[in-house]
Amino acid sequence: MPxxxxxxxxxxTLGAALLLVSLVLETYVFLPAAVAAGVCGVAFAVGAKIVDLLTEIRDRLPAPQPAQVAELPEQSPQPVRSLSELSADLERKRVRG
Structure with missing residues (x-):
């Protein structure tokens, strides 16, 4: 990741500049900041390497395959009710409601 x-x-660069200023001025106040900037530089470099590695791993993974769905036969048996059963159900619903 650029x-x-x-x-x-x-x-x-900031760490090197702070180190140079600290050495030239002979004030070691900037020395901890220079070390911290160097540590941050290492942390950013490691982060970039980790992101690159994870990107390579992701790119090498196979594409996910969709789950296989069992196909139903075209003429699956439907529950069949006679006309008398349907009319009896309708009568029961009319009586209830």
Missing amino acids: VLIYMSWAAY
Whole structure:
């Protein structure tokens, strides 16, 4: 991921600049900030490597296959009710409601 790599190089540059300022001015106040910037640079570089590795793993995975659905036969047996059963059901519904 290029953004993480650019941020890593920016952190390295900032760390080097802070280290240089700390050594030139002989004030070691900037030294912890330089070390922290270097650690951040390493963290960004490792993050970029992890993202690249996960992207490669994802790209090598096989494409997911849809689940196989059992097909029903075209003429599956339907429950058959006679006309007298249907009319009896309708009469029961009329009586209830």
